[in-house]
Amino acid sequence: MKKKLTETSRQRIDAANPSEHRRRLLLAMVGALGSSALVACGGGGSESVDSETTDSDSTDPSSSTPTVNSDGVTLSALADTPQWTAATHGKLGTTALAANVATVFPSDKVRRIDIKIENANWLLMRSNLAVLAATLGNSRDFTSLDDPVTVPCSVWCDGIEWYKVGVRYKGNSSLYNANSGKLPLKLKFNEFEDDYPAITGQRFYGFKTLHLKNGYQDASALREHLVDDIFRDWGLASSHSAFYQIYLDVGDGSGALYWGLYTLVEDVEDTVLKLQFTDDDGNLYKPDDDAGSFATGTFDTDELALKTNEEGATYADVQALYTAINNTATYNSNRTAWKAALEAVFDVPKFLRWLAANTVIQNWDSYGAMPHNYYLYANADNGGRLEWLPWDNNEALSSNPQCLPLNLASSTAWPLVYYIGGDSDYRTLYTSYVREFVRSHFDSSTLGAVIDARAALIRSAVASERSGYTFTSASAFTNAVAALKMHIASRQQAALAFAG
Numbered sequence: 231m232k233k234k235l236t237e238t239s240r241q242r243i244d245a246a247n248p249s250e251h252r253r254r255l256l257l258a259m260v261g262a263l264g265s266s267a268l269v270a271c272g273g274g275g276s277e278s279v280d281s282e283t284t285d286s287d288s289t290d291p292s293s294s295t296p297t298v299n300s301d302g303v304t305l306s307a308l309a310d311t312p313q314w315t316a317a318t319h320g321k322l323g324t325t326a327l328a329a330n331v332a333t334v335f336p337s338d339k340v341r342r343i344d345i346k347i348e349n350a351n352w353l354l355m356r357s358n359l360a361v362l363a364a365t366l367g368n369s370r371d372f373t374s375l376d377d378p379v380t381v382p383c384s385v386w387c388d389g390i391e392w393y394k395v396g397v398r399y400k401g402n403s404s405l406y407n408a409n410s411g412k413l414p415l416k417l418k419f420n421e422f423e424d425d426y427p428a429i430t431g432q433r434f435y436g437f438k439t440l441h442l443k444n445g446y447q448d449a450s451a452l453r454e455h456l457v458d459d460i461f462r463d464w465g466l467a468s469s470h471s472a473f474y475q476i477y478l479d480v481g482d483g484s485g486a487l488y489w490g491l492y493t494l495v496e497d498v499e500d501t502v503l504k505l506q507f508t509d510d511d512g513n514l515y516k517p518d519d520d521a522g523s524f525a526t527g528t529f530d531t532d533e534l535a536l537k538t539n540e541e542g543a544t545y546a547d548v549q550a551l552y553t554a555i556n557n558t559a560t561y562n563s564n565r566t567a568w569k570a571a572l573e574a575v576f577d578v579p580k581f582l583r584w585l586a587a588n589t590v591i592q593n594w595d596s597y598g599a600m601p602h603n604y605y606l607y608a609n610a611d612n613g614g615r616l617e618w619l620p621w622d623n624n625e626a627l628s629s630n631p632q633c634l635p636l637n638l639a640s641s642t643a644w645p646l647v648y649y650i651g652g653d654s655d656y657r658t659l660y661t662s663y664v665r666e667f668v669r670s671h672f673d674s675s676t677l678g679a680v681i682d683a684r685a686a687l688i689r690s691a692v693a694s695e696r697s698g699y700t701f702t703s704a705s706a707f708t709n710a711v712a713a714l715k716m717h718i719a720s721r722q723q724a725a726l727a728f729a730g
Contacts, residue, residue, distance in 0.1 A: 349481035396421025522601030
């Protein structure tokens with residue numbers, strides 16, 4: 231059972247998110263739009279079925295008659311997988327997977343993915359989303375909601391089909407506050423392998439799970455992809471990402487319709503660990519809600535969201551971090567001992583490296599303002615210490631009063647900033663990282679050229695977005711790109727003034 235947000239957490243989220251009318255718009259949109267509201271993926275025949283389905287819980291998709299599982303998902307027959315190859319659909323070793331990064335996440339082109347969903351399942355997705363939005367109400371308690379329903383679809387790219395891929399809505403404010411039909415999606419390529427043994431181990435060029443981010447509140451459509459690259463170049467484990475045009479066919483006869491330009495993002499739980507760590511067998515946590523702050527009295531295993539090694543989990547490593555960071559008696563009386571205990575369980579320099587970059591670029595929707603959007607990984611090759619991995623950067627590179635200041639003025643509500651930033655040795659290291667980052671990775675001239683090139687790359691895809699399925703316009707895009715470059719120049723100067 232997920233714990234409700236405290237009033238303090240709810241106030242933080244209320245202050246950060248748009249007004250309630252967006253939720254009402256979402257409810258109205260889901261209820262009013264027809265199947266033609268979504269976009270299509272081209273390449274291959276449609277798999278539409280009658281919207282009338284059996285009430286049976288039977289799930290035998292080998293039959294030619296569609297069945298319905300206990301979640302109400304229609305499972306139609308999978309006759310064959312004629313385009314399946316080991317290279318495109320199979321599990322891959324690390325070397326082959328790394329070679330496919332440039333294919334799946336190119337930096338020099340906009341790719342296209344087509345998604346085909348049977349009409350009965352599309353209607354289920356819509357109705358389920360409406361129920362979740364109504365359940366959310368005014369609470370902003372996203373953590374209390376179940377995940378949206380997952381249904382099978384076919385995915386097409388490069389003229390190749392991937393079969394019975396799991397697709398569902400994803401996200402919090404980008405889903406429930408978005409006054410647009412351009413909603414975020416998650417693709418899991420082996421989701422239905424138990425129902426369809428023929429797709430056991432299915433991958434997309436080696437990638438099992440991919441996220442389609444919708445660029446909510448980013449009229450430039452550039453931030454997520456740009457920050458992913460900045461963090462990774464800065465030496466942090468960070469997802470690869472790329473631009474994709476998404477088309478959807480919902481089986482209502484309208485065919486493939488354009489749903490907009492998305493940022494395809496690599497899944498941390500899947501290939502980030504495999505590609506960016508020598509050992510990928512450690513505990514991976516995705517904290518959220520109060521426990522994600524690591525403040526005194528907030529420890530809660532339900533909110534720490536262990537994503538690997540769930541069976542027999544003890545949470546000993548993350549409990550040790552919680553204990554070490556909040557040991558104020560030792561912090562005040564024996565700082566050397568306090569730091570030794572902290573560094574035994576937590577990679578402090580790696581955290582400070584992230585903190586320096588994140589504070590320079592500005593990002594209100596991250597630790598220090600919000601208790602989420604990061605992972606912790608217990609890296610066996612680093613003595614089992616927990617390492618910090620950033621996630622969800624669509625709100626980065628924009629000013630907001632909630633962003634941490636460069637001097638790290640904070641409170642005990644954020645102990646990883648307050649106590650670490652309050653130590654003179656750590657503060658010196660943080661300042662040196664700010665200086666190094668802004669001089670080597672955050673130069674406004676260099677990044678300005680990158681932004682111009684990427685803006686030229688996606689301009690036509692942005693301009694082609696349909697009314698009701700966009701967060702921008704031609705003029706808003708141009709203005710947002712200019713504002714993004716101005717923000718970087720301003721933050722570069724502020725950081726240089728702070729760190730020298």
